[in-house]
Structure formats: C-alpha cells, structure tokens
Amino acid sequence: MRTLFDSTKINNIELNNRFIRSATWENKADQKGHLTDELLKVYQELAKGQVGLIITGYAFVIKDEQPNPGMMGIYDDSFIKDYKKLTDAVHQHGSKIVLQIAYGGTQTNYRPENRVIWGPSTVPEMATGVVAHEMTKDDINTLVKAFGDAASRAKSAGFDGVEFHGAHGYLLSQFLNPYHNQRTDEYGGDIENRARVIFETYNEIRRRVGEDYAVMIKINCRDFVEQELTFEESLYVCKELSKRGIDAIEVSGGIAAAKELGAQRKKINSTEKEAYFEEYAAEIAEQVDTKVILVGGIRSLDVMDRLLSETKIDYFSMARPFLSEPDLVKHFQEKSKTKARCVSCGSCYTPEGNYCVTFSK
Ligand SMILES: Cc1cc2nc3c(=O)[nH]c(=O)nc-3n(C[C@H](O)[C@H](O)[C@H](O)COP(=O)(O)O)c2cc1C
Secondary structure (H helix, E strand, O other), X not given: OOOOOOOEEEOOEEEOOOEEEOOOOOOOOOOOOOOOHHHHHHHHHHHHOOOOEEEOOOEEOOOOOOOOOOOEEOOOOHHHHHHHHHHHHHHOOOOEEEXXXXXXXXXXXXXXXXXXXXXXXXXXXXXOOOEOEEOOHHHHHHHHHHHHHHHHHHHHOOOOEEEEEEOOOOHHHHHHOOOOOOOOOOOOOOHHHHOHHHHHHHHHHHHHHOOOOEEEEEEEOOOOOOOOOOHHHHHHHHHHHHHHOOOEEEEEOXXXXXXXXXXXXXXXXXXXXXXXXXXXXXXXXXXXXXXXXXXXXXXXXXXXXXXXXXXXXXXXXXXXXXXXXXXXXXXXXXXXOOEOOOOOOOOOOOOOOOOOOOOOO
C-alpha cells in the first residue's frame, strides 16, 4: 500500500515523502533576479520543515523578460554561483530542489510598455489586454535555446532537476490556447501543432541535461475559459511528453482570465472543495507512464490518503499552505497536524514580498 511518507524517485531524485512545494513566486529576489538573504531563508525554512521536494518560484530564462518584480532569474551564467548556495542549503536538510523555468509573456502588468513581449499571435491577452509581438521562427528557436541554457545552468548550480512552466497562461501555455495562438504555420492550428513548441522545448532541455536528470512540466488540465486548451488536448500533450521520456507532470489548471476557476481558487474550507483538479490528474495518471503530481487546493491528509489509494497520482503539491506553514510536513509526520491552516484567501501578495498575511503577526 502506498503511503505519503514512502521513499520514491523521480528519475535520479530520491525523495523522502510525497509532499512537494509547488512553484511560488516569492517577490524577494533582487532587481536583476539574483538571490537575496531573505529569499535564501524561505528555502532554508522549507527544507528544515522536511518538504520532500521544493520547486522554486518561476525563474525567467530571457533577460528583461520578467512578468513580475522580485522574480528569480536564470538568464545567464552569473546565477550558477548564486544558486549553488541555495541548493547546498536545501540539501543540508535532506530536501531536494527543482528550478522552475519560465517565459512570462503578455499575461502581465509589469512594465509592459518598456519591453518587447513575445506571444504566439498578435492578440490582446485575455485578462491584461497586453498585445504580443508575434514570434518569428527565429524567435521560437531563441526561446527553445534559452530554456535549454537555463536547464543546463540549473544542473551546474546543483538543482536536482528542472520544471518548465507550461501552465497558467504564460507563454508556453498560450501556445496551447486557441485564442492566444492563431498562427497558421506549423506552430498553430490543431493541438499537434500548438504543442510543437513544448515538444521542442522538452527535447532541447533533455539534450542539454542528459537522460539521468529530472525534467518535469507544469501544465493545465484545462484553461477554464471559453476558447481553451481542452482536457482531451491536454491529455494528448501529457501522453506525448510521457512517450518522449518526461519524468513528471504537475497538473494544474486555469489562466488569469478564468478568474474564480483559475489555478488559485479561494475559500477551500471543506474537504469536498479540496484538490479541485483531481478528476483530471487522476485520468492523466491512468493514461501516462510517468509520475503525476497534483496541485491546487490540497489541504488535508485525509484527502491525500484517499487520492493515494483511489488513483495513480504520485505526489501532492501545495503553494499557499507552505507560505503560511513552512514546517507543515514536519507536523504531518509528527501527527501534530492533519490539515493545513491556510484558508485560501488569496491575499499572499504584497509589494514587500509574498507571505501569509492572514496568520503573520
Ligand atoms: C504567491 C504565489 C505565487 C505563485 N507563483 C507561482 C510560480 O512562480 N509558478 C507557478 O507555476 N505557480 C505559481 N503559483 C501557483 C501555485 O504553484 C499553485 O499552482 C496554486 O497556488 C494552487 O495551489 P495551492 O492551492 O496549494 O496554493 C503561485 C501561487 C501563489 C499563491
């Protein structure tokens, strides 16, 4: 029987339990995206708290392409030394750490007028209205190479793996969405074409890091808007990535325009409301031959235990609960808590950094 404290592996990463800190932009990196003491402390606390695997906040792979302030960067080699400090600190406590790598795109309100922002097509982003600069084939090649470079730097810096961000309405997710992607070339049209840039990104990352290094993706099960990546299409992309050898798929959902049906749903105050993408992740886990991670509104041990026995989902990923209680896994292990205290109010964002406003003194 599978349990939450099983020792398992994702490629070569040995994990002490099935709890994952989902990528969480902390808004604590410096202006260029470099590590600060404050940011390092966040990760030290998580590692001390026994989180099996920590996925970092999204790190931008191309300089100046930053959808939010205070994000981590990974756009040149100067980050390698920086992050060695981070990965060493996490490893000291027995946790593992994966770098999330991303290109933001037009779903942003951060300095959009000061930079060229790429997108699949020249359309206003559904929520922000920011219009993309339609990518040429050369731009796509530059993007794919930037992801590969970022992954290679992550490996040199001691990260245990990388997760590329294909969810939540950022650039790769926009390619999958039929409104944001209205291209008529080989990158647009049916899902085989809309997913092409994701397959090319995966292939390039794998080429750069080798077979024995963990490569994961975060992907939407659906976008939850009228013109959306549908579940059938998402399933197709997951199966294709699985065939190509991806090591884990983190299943999320929603883009900013989906509002209350987005990735971070509010008021998760009963077990029935928890794990709001479970039906999709369970079906993906049935159909792919790779590890599946569920994220979104997971709060209590009961729900995770049930999912572990009823489905083939392998891991449980949380973001807001760990902003509030970085030592949550330790409490779960010691049985001093069975549920996160997070009330899913969604007020974690402040200009001074993202943290739990509700429970901070
Ligand atoms: C403050 C904050 C920052 C986030 N930053 C990221 C990010 O950098 N990358 C990402 O993929 N998701 C990000 N998310 C989404 C979470 O990873 C997660 O998918 C979502 O919050 C649902 O999980 P939860 O209910 O456990 O919070 C962020 C969420 C919050 C609250």
